[in-house]
Structures are given as C-alpha cells and as structure tokens.
Amino acid sequence: MKKKVPAYNGTLRDHTIMCPYCISECSGIRIFGKRIKSIAFSTDVAIIKNINADAIIAVYPFTPQAAISQSIISISDVPVFVGVGGGLTGGKRSVRLALQAEHQGAYGVVVNAPIADEVITEIKRVVDIPVIATIASVHTDVRRKLEAGADILNVSGAAATASMVAEIRKEYPDVAIIATGGPTNESILETIEAGANAITYTPPSNGELFARTMKKYREINP
Template sequence: MERYVPEIRGTLRQHMIEVPECIQQASGIRIFGKTIRSLAFTTDVAVIKNINADAIIAVYPFTPQPAITQAIMMAADVPVFCGVGGGTTTGKRVVNLALDAEFKGAIGVVVNAPTPNEIIRAMRETIDIPIVVTVVSENTDFKARVEAGATILNVSGARKTVDIVKRIRDQLPTVPIIATGGPNEDTIMATIEAGANAITYTPPTPAELFRVLMDKYRAELS
C-alpha cells in the first residue's frame, strides 16, 4: 500500500526544478547517515537553491578554486560533492584542494578520469570524506581504482554508460556507483537496472528556463 506523503509548496517557489521521479527507484548511497539518490550536475547557485535533488555534484571545466567551492557550499542546503581536479590540475594541488573542500563542509570530492592512482592514495591518506572517481571508459581497471582509495565510482560514459555500469557491477558487486541518467526516464531506468545506486541529473540552464518564462510574459502582455 502506497503511503501518502504530504507536500508543501511556497507561492514564490512554483518554478522549482524537479528531478525525474523515477530516480527514486534507485537504491541510493547512504553517506554519513544521508541517503542520496539524485545529484544535480550544476555550479549555478540559483539552480542549486531551486532544485529538489538530494545532493549537488559541482564539477566544472576549469582549475578548481577554493572560492568557487566556498560559494557553492554557502548556497547549497543539501550535501555537495566538489570537483578537485585530477586532469589538468594534478599532484599535491589536488590533495590540498580535497582537504580544503572537506574543511569547507563537502560531503565528498570528485576527481577526473585521468587522475593517477598514486594521487588517489595520497588523498585517501589525507581526507576522511568519500573520494568519487570518474569513469569514462569500460577499459578502466575498476578494482585498481577502488584499491587505491576510491569510495564511489562516477560513471560518465555517454552512450556507453549502461554498459560500463554493468561491467563494474559484474566485477565489484557492492561498490557504490553514481552514473549519468541520460536524456529521459527510459535511459535513467536502464542505468538504474544496470546497477547504478544514484543518478546524476543535468538541469536546464537559467537561459533555457528564462526563455519559457519570457514567452509566458509576452503572451500575457500582448
């Protein structure tokens, strides 16, 4: 029997972004007592304040900066996974950024696919929060990543995401997996059924949302 869940909405939050409901079918990953099923892939503080995802995964294509981490942590009222490099940004700097993210309150840190295992080991020796290692290829040595200190594998394989998740799950039945869900509910469910515990959702940009809102205003005022 399905339980009734009371829902409360404010008048001024009618434009809140909602992640696809089917993500609730995922098992979730429990971190420090919090169960996380949905993660919003964004660094936009306005989006972060107006989305119902369980957590934020703040990874961006620039050198990670503590000031950006600080701004995101101040804006978010849900757990945040912070990107700390590992591709262009390497070596001791990655370890220092990870420690800084932990000090600022991040629930986990995310490193890029090229990150060497020795850097992951150094991070594991330095920080206590989860290390999320991004996986983009089915040829990755998943076991070596986990042995080096990866807590969670974050699969971002585009069209191959489902296949990569299946391969990880065959080799490592209990390792926590976050994966991109794809463009619709069918692809999200396929990713969950393949073995993903949590799903990353890319919300619409403010520009896309504004386009809809402006069209509405124009229709009302014309």
C-alpha cells in the first residue's frame, strides 16, 4: 500500500532544488546510520544550502584544498563526500587530505580514477570513513580497487554508465555502487535497474537558475 507523505514547503523555501523523485527507487547506501539515495554533485555553497539531496559529493577539477572542503562541510545540512585527488594530486598529499577531511567532518573521501592502488590502501589505513573510488572507464580494474581497500564504487562513465554498473553488479553483487544518473528520469531508472544503490545528480547552475528567475520577473513587470 502506497503511503501518503504530508509535506510542507513554506514560502521562502518553495524554490528549493528538488532531485528527481525517481531516485527514491534505488536502495540507498547506509553510512553511519544515514540512508543515502540522492547525492548532489556541486561545490556551489548556495546550491548546496538549497537542494533536497541526501548528501553532497564535492569533487572539482583543481588541486583539492582543505579550505574548500571545510567551507562546504560547514554550510551543508547533509553528509559530504570530499574529493582528495588521484589525478593531478596524489601520493602522500592525497593521504594527508583524506585524513584532514575526516577531521573536518566528511562522511567519505572520493579518489579520482587515475589514483594508484597503493594510495587507496594507505588512505584506508589512516581514515575510518568510506573510501569511494571513481570508475570512469570500462578498462578500469575494479577488482584491484576493491582489493586495495575501496569501500564504495563511484561509476561515472557518461553514456556507458548503466552498462558499466550492470557489468560490475554481475561480478560483485554486494558492492556498494554510486553512479551518475544522467539528465532524464529514464536514464536514472536505467542506472538504478542496472544495480546502482545511489545516484549522483548534477543540479542546474546558478546562471541557469538566475535566467529562469529573471524571465519570471520580466513576465511580471514587462
């Protein structure tokens, strides 16, 4: 029997960004007692403060900086998974960033696809939060990432994501998988059906949101 869920949005928060409802179809991943299904991919603190995602994944194309992760963790009302490198940044620096992220309150650390397996092992040795390994290609050796100590896989294969998730799920039926869901309900559901436990969602940018708001203002005051 489908349950009716009472809701209250208020006036000032009625414009909160909502993750696609279909994400609720996935099982979720329970981390430190919190069940996480939807994960917003953003480092914009205004968006992070105004989105209904269960968690935030803060990965960006620059050298990870503790000041950035601290800012995001302090503003977020939900768990944050922090990027600690693996591409341009690696080795002992990634290990130190991971330990610092844990001290700042991160719920997990995310390592990029090129990271060396021994660095994953070293990060896992020093932190007591999940190590999330990004899988960006069908050629990635998933077994080695798991054996190195990765707790969760973050599958980000663009259009190939759903098929990559399905292949991983066949070989590893119990591994926790986060995956990018794509831009439509259909692509999200396809990824969930392939075996993803949680879905990352990329919200619209500040520029896109401002454009929509200004369009409404112009309609009200032509």
